[in-house]
Amino acid sequence: MKKERREDSFIKQPYYTGGDQALKDFINMHLRYPELSQANKVEGDVHIRYDINHKGEVTDTKIIGGLDELCNEEAVRVVKMLRFIVPKTPRHLKVTFHKNIRIHFHIHETKVQTTNPLHAQDLPSNQGMQINYTVVSSQTKSTTEKEGTLTSYSYTVRI
Numbered sequence: 001m002k003k004e005r006r007e008d009s010f011i012k013q014p015y016y017t018g019g020d021q022a023l024k025d026f027i028n029m030h031l032r033y034p035e036l037s038q039a040n041k042v043e044g045d046v047h048i049r050y051d052i053n054h055k056g057e058v059t060d061t062k063i064i065g066g067l068d069e070l071c072n073e074e075a076v077r078v079v080k081m082l083r084f085i086v087p088k089t090p091r092h093l094k095v096t097f098h099k100n101i102r103i104h105f106h107i108h109e110t111k112v113q114t115t116n117p118l119h120a121q122d123l124p125s126n127q128g129m130q131i132n133y134t135v136v137s138s139q140t141k142s143t144t145e146k147e148g149t150l151t152s153y154s155y156t157v158r159i
Helices: 019-030 035-039 069-080 117-122
Strands: 044-052 058-065 098-105 141-146 146-150
Touching: 035 069, 035 141, 044 069, 098 141
Parallel strands: none
Antiparallel strands: 044 058, 044 098, 141 146
């Protein structure tokens, strides 16, 4: 007769709370593109192998394939911030897990957008931010003794 295998007799992999999408969101939220690398137009992926201890903390990292030194350091900084949930291990073993991750560094071009094309030539072409504005008109009527009814407009510009 074959002995039955119980579920709790296997070592399970650690996981990030919220799954893969939450892991990607965490990395995107905390990752800062180095200014010098962005100015030099360095783009690509940093491949990192990292170790997770029995407490769910990242203990060691190794760059498998990287870009420049600044991007590599930033990717390692973000990976070391990660915390994982480690399921109970059989016989209370203290296991170190090894995982790989790929962190993307891509430059996102921003464009100056205006709603009025006549003012597009007034804006500098090398400006690195996006400007959207909306004209909201509200009509109020006020009466004066001599002039009758006046119409006034108010504009809101959101930057």
